[in-house]
Amino acid sequence: xxxxxxxxxxxxxxxxxxxxxxxxxxxxxxxxxxxxxxxxxxxxxxxxxxxxxxxx
Amino acid sequence: xxxxxxxxxxxxxxxxxxxxxxxxxxxxxxxxxxxxxxxxxxxxxxxxxxxxxxxxxxxxxxxxxxxxxxxxxxxxxxxxxxxxxxxxxxxxxxxxxxxxxxxxxxxxxxxxxxxxxxxxxxxxxxxxxxxxxx
Numbered sequence: 598x599x600x601x602x603x604x605x606x607x608x609x610x611x612x613x614x615x616x617x618x619x620x621x622x623x624x625x626x627x628x629x630x631x632x633x634x635x636x637x638x639x640x641x642x643x644x645x646x647x648x649x650x651x652x653x
Numbered sequence: 654x655x656x657x658x659x660x661x662x663x664x665x666x667x668x669x670x671x672x673x674x675x676x677x678x679x680x681x682x683x684x685x686x687x688x689x690x691x692x693x694x695x696x697x698x699x700x701x702x703x704x705x706x707x708x709x710x711x712x713x714x715x716x717x718x719x720x721x722x723x724x725x726x727x728x729x730x731x732x733x734x735x736x737x738x739x740x741x742x743x744x745x746x747x748x749x750x751x752x753x754x755x756x757x758x759x760x761x762x763x764x765x766x767x768x769x770x771x772x773x774x775x776x777x778x779x780x781x782x783x784x785x786x787x
Contacts, residue, residue, distance in 0.1 A: 604700070605702065605727075607725070607726075608724065609723065609724055613722075614700065616690040616691055616692055616697055618662065618669060618689060618690050619669040619672040619688070620689075621682070621686065621687075622686045626673075629660070632722075634720070635720060637720075639658060640659035641717075641718040642654060642659055642715065642716070643701065644662065644664065645712065645714040647708070647710040647712070647713070648666070649665060650679070652735065
């Protein structure tokens with residue numbers, strides 16, 4: 598694993614990121630960006646899972 | 654989670670197009686309202702230490718980030734263990750509460766806002782038992 602593991606410390610600022618998203622409520626594609634969350638002063642929960650078509 | 658003012662984003666190394674196809678075909682997902690994020694490069698998964706090189710997949714990692722963009726909570730399960738959503742909500746509620754009440758701490762077994770919290774101070778040192786049973 599080396600430097601890939603656990604590089605983020607608790608309480609540390611998460612590096613800015615933007616990912617593409619599918620929004621099932623609106624049936625459209627969009628983006629989620631940390632900067633935008635900070636601008637909106639909102640909490641974020643990232644929920645990683647291995648793969649679609651399996652259990653999460 | 655939206656009620657709590659938080660945005661939930663699920664993330665896997667699938668693309669947003671596969672997310673659409675999966676959400677459309679899996680009945681269990683027909684009412685989902687959260688965003689489904691795509692990390693086909695695995696870059697975001699690497700940032701959070703959940704990328705598995707062998708499989709190219711992300712482990713079951715859950716991360717709570719505050720409105721300042723700071724990491725407040727992390728939990729990583731291996732592939733074969735699912736998560737407890739109640740526990741995630743508990744931790745999110747605790748974090749949001751502590752975000753508004755920064756002088757306090759939520760002790761072990763804290764479950765909901767309204768439960769006893771502690772205010773760390775010199776007078777609490779060695780007196781946690783008395784304080785919790787007051």
